[in-house]
Every structure is written in C-alpha cells, then in structure tokens.
Amino acid sequence: MTSGSNKIDAERYAWAYLNRVIEGPSQALWQLLRSGRDCTEIARGIRARASWLNGVLGQTEARHDWCRWEKDLEIAADYGARLVTPDDEEYPAETFNAAFGFAQLGAERGSGLASKHTGASSPPHSLWVRGNDLRELVAQAVAVVGTRSISSYGKAATEHLVRGLCPAQWTIVAGGAIGIDTVAHSAALAAGGTTMAISACGVDRTYPRVNTKLFNTIASGSHGALVTEYPPETPPQRHRFLTRNRLVAALTEGTVVVEAAWRSGALNTVHWAEGFGKTTMAVPGPITTVGSLGCHQLVKDGRAQLVTSADDVRELLGGIGEIDATGQYEMQFGPDPIQKLSRNELQIYDCTPAHGFPGKQAEQIATEAGMPLGLTVHLLLDLHKNGFIARKNGRFTRTQQND
16 A cells, blocks of 8 residues: 555555545544554554454455545545545544534433434544635534425525624535525525535535536635545435434534424434534424424424524524624724734734743633634634744644734
C-alpha cells in the first residue's frame, strides 16, 4: 500500500481503504484508533487478517480484499470531492465528541433513548465532502427536516424559518430528500445563506435525481457542501438513510421538524437528536390535517419545543452567545483593526491568550467567554482566517501583529 508513496499518501490511501471495507458506524475501529494504532497499521492488519483486530476482523470478513483506494479517491476528485478524516483539521472532532460522547454515556447508563443507540454511538471514521470547509459549516448549524409529502403550509413555514435563520449565519442542514429537505436547502440558497445536504450514497451518485441541479449549486461557490459517509459508487439503500439521519442530528446544534405525520422518517432524526442531547423543536400545523400529527405529538409528549419563528429557534439554540449579525461596535475611534471587531468577536479575542503564551483549546475559550462551543469555534475560525488569531495543534493564541 505504501510502495512509491510518501507517508501522507499512505495514510490517505489507508483511510480510503478503511472507508471502503468498514461500513460505519464502527465502535470496534474507534477502539483500535484510541488504543494507539494508526490507520495504516489497521489497514495492513485487515488485509493480513490479524487476530488483534478483534471486532474489526468480523466486520471486514466480506470486504477486506476490496483494495480500490486509489480509484475511490480519483472518482471523488473527478466530482470535486475530498476525503476528510480524523487526521484533518477540517474533521469536526469537537462536534462529534460532544454528540457521540453524550450518546455513549447514556448507553452506558442504560438511560432512555440513548440506550437504543449503543451500537451506533460512534462517529464516522471518515467523510467525503464536496464543497466548503466542513468544520466551519457545522460551527453553527441547525437541522430542518420533515415530510416528503409537503403541503403548501409546510413549504411556507419552512421558507419562513430558513429566511430568518440565514442572516444570523446559521447553516441549514437536511438530507436532500424531496419535500421539506429540498425546500430548506433551496430557501437557504435564496436567502444567500449556507446549507449542507447529508447523503445516503456515494458522492458520485445523485439521489433523488430531480435534485441534481440543487446539489451542484450547494457544492459550488460558498453555498455549502454535500457530505456522505459512503465511498464512491455506493448506492442509496434503506438502512443508509437511517444512518444518514444520525449524521444530520450529530452535526447540528438542534433539529426542527416542520411537518411530520405519525410515521414520518423525520422522527428518526428526532430520536437521534434526543440520543445526542440536542435541542429538538417542532412547528405546529393545522389540526385538520394528518401532516403535522407527528409534530403535535412531539410537543404533547414534551419531546420537542414548539417554535413558530426563526427567533424562537435562535433563542433556544443561540442564547446570549448568538452572533450579532449587525456587528455592534463598542469603540468608534482610532485605526486599530481590533476596534472594528463585533462585540462577540471581541469577547472571544479577549479570552484568547496573547502571543507568546500557551494556547487554549476552543472548549476553554468558550467556558471563559460564556458562549456556546459551536459559536466559539465559528468565531475563532473567522478570526483565524482574518489574521487576528493563530491556530496550532488545536490551540489558539492571538497573532503578534494584533497583540
């Protein structure tokens, strides 16, 4: 696997191989990674059928000889996609750690819905991404899901919510399906916002085909990204949609169900959101139709907060740390660029160690600033991009020129 390749190529090929032969989620693979074994060692072990693989040995019994890592990477590149792994800065480790850590804790305690997710309380070991930086997109993201059999009311309600969320820099996440998902993605684009579609098939496949143009738009420019756990040429199948719902819930701070009947697939995403300790919300609908019965029952059972506007959603998810989209300025004098930062940016900047001092992780800065972790990461990445903050080994400090 490593012949003629440098270390970086070998690791990339190993991750592509693992993505192909292990269809996640795989707790057994994560146990090996956390024990200190790296991706190349595990890949070699799978091909050699090493006994130390434990559960991974059985998981790869049927696919261990699928050695097509180069082809998968080439196909992805042809579609403008890339493989994002835990070794990459783009991999949203903080987001996944919070979500799957909560689910794992609940499973260990045997409590509520979390206990049902025991076998799947592991993050994806790699993702195929076509579009913008994944970590930046999920720094402040909300899922908007619902029925495929959308009504005119559901369409209007979805557009109303999304139009109010995009100016506040919320990434709209959905599964790309016909119905509420499609309207949510389209409304985000129309509002000049960002949106992310989580797919249940390979990055080279388009499902549903009717959304080909929509998906191409999402993946172009600065509009958002298409994301999938599955390698190229993987077809959409029923179980993969359920696994896809797990990602929709894990990558967002909360889930809004706009329209859902009793047995709507959108309710599966709510189950995942609950298992991850995320905020679940539901939009009420007409009591004379069956299309909102699932939403009403969620509220009635106390499993979801009732929301009727973007302000409701932002209040539940953003709290006091929500981005001030109008950029209020406390200091109006002098040419110092620091004085042009918004109130929230300045708060994060002030809580970041000065140049020359030990850096802090995003979690530490969030605690000190009293802001949600997702918002803190979003602001840190913006400040880093604009040259105010330096980032090294997952820690942040102010840059020397702005100190």
